[in-house]
Amino acid sequence: MKALVAPSYGPIDQLTIAELAKPAPGPGQILIKLRAAALNPLDVKLATGVMREMMPVSHPFVLGLDAAGTVEAVGEGVTRFTPGDEVVAFTHPVAGAVAEYTLALDGPEVVARPDGLDPVDAAALPVAAMTAAGIVEQAGLNSGDSLLVVGATGGVGSFVVQLAAQAGVRVVATAPPSDADYMRGLGAAATVDYTSGDTTEEALRHVPGGVDVAVDLINAGPALAGTAAAVKTGGLLISPAGGPPVFDREVRASYAHIEATNGLLQRIVEATASGRLRVEVSARFPFAEAQRAVVEFAGKHTRGKVVITF
Known part of the structure; x- marks a missing residue:
């Protein structure tokens, strides 16, 4: 599979789309085929090494924490989802989301995406x-x-x-x-x-x-x-x-810190799908332009979210 990776700690202009092995879901994990992934300031901090003391990462490091996509496969013990289900996920710390496939834990980090919620808007929600x-x-x-x-x-x-x-x-x-x-x-x-x-x-x-x-x-x-x-x-x-x-x-x-407590992401997704919560997506980039998306995201203050589509 292809993924946006940082080969080492360093400036974001070294980010590249690389070929990696497609992951397989382990027990309690869900494999997701991406439809959209959102960027967050933490992605840049993790890739550049600003957070290496508090949150070290291994390399090659795949960027991305927010995902919307289709369940490709499930690991042992996963019963809430089956292949073909549409989901919204917070993927940290299992895998990066700016990739053709990603993994997430079966739990409050993954919820079903309602039909009325666009995958781009859904990806902008978790973090x-x-x-x-x-x-x-x-x-x-x-x-x-x-x-x-x-x-x-x-x-x-x-x-x-x-x-x-x-x-x-x-x-x-x-x-x-x-x-x-x-x-x-x-x-x-x-x-x-x-x-x-x-x-x-x-x-x-x-x-x-x-x-x-x-x-x-x-x-x-x-x-x-x-x-x-x-x-x-x-x-x-x-x-x-x-x-x-x-x-x-x-x-x-x-x-403050992010915590995917039980039911929180579900409530957020439902509120957005019903129109009670508004999502602002200021820019969309195709996956082929993911590196440019991060460079532009890091270089200026953006209104709302920046989303990469697949």
């Missing part, structure tokens, strides 16, 4: 939407509370905005003027133009005294202090990247 759901749960917000989302137009951010707004939270989202209407369409009550002013000052103008919770999907480490300044004393800052445990003014910190 981004599950991460967003975990962040909103950690935030512990109630209807009427305020939330600042930094990086709101990206894959995770777009889902955080929607899920929080649907819970009655007043969402302030960072976005350039060209995306302001898009953010309001997802449920944001206000937007902050990070391209022309100070994000913290603008957020405090919308919510004097500071927001209850801020979610920063862009910054890490000491750089999170700027976002923390927009949070009220005793409030919470959440980020999927690392940083200090506390900030000035007793602002707490929580560092």
Whole structure:
């Protein structure tokens, strides 16, 4: 089979489509023939070696965590699916998804894809939407509370905005003027133009005294202090990247991670299929152009998701 691989840690321009052995499903595994796979920032970090201390990978390393496709074969003990079933999957840590075939564990990481959900939209869901759901749960917000989302137009951010707004939270989202209407369409009550002013000052103008919770999907480490300044004393800052445990003014910190808990991906898929959750796919690339897709994805901020099709 063909797959997009990193032969070693290094720059993404070394990525190549290589011929690898077609995997066979072991006990409790599902072999999926790909129809679409989505890109995530973690793919780039794993390929380049930025995450080698925390999440080392073996080489050749196949990129991709999000998959939508058709069940090709199942391993011993798998009874939920049979060949021909259409599925959505989070494939980490079993195999990479930007390949003609991939493996996934039989469990909450794989769910059936409804007929009304396009494979491209389905592939855009697992990492981004599950991460967003975990962040909103950690935030512990109630209807009427305020939330600042930094990086709101990206894959995770777009889902955080929607899920929080649907819970009655007043969402302030960072976005350039060209995306302001898009953010309001997802449920944001206000937007902050990070391209022309100070994000913290603008957020405090919308919510004097500071927001209850801020979610920063862009910054890490000491750089999170700027976002923390927009949070009220005793409030919470959440980020999927690392940083200090506390900030000035007793602002707490929580560092989110993706977790495919039982039923979560199923609920996300059903909500998207029914139209309650919106997916934004900003670019589609055929598999033959997968290397270019990653280079362009890594080189600029994208609205929503980038998906590779097969």
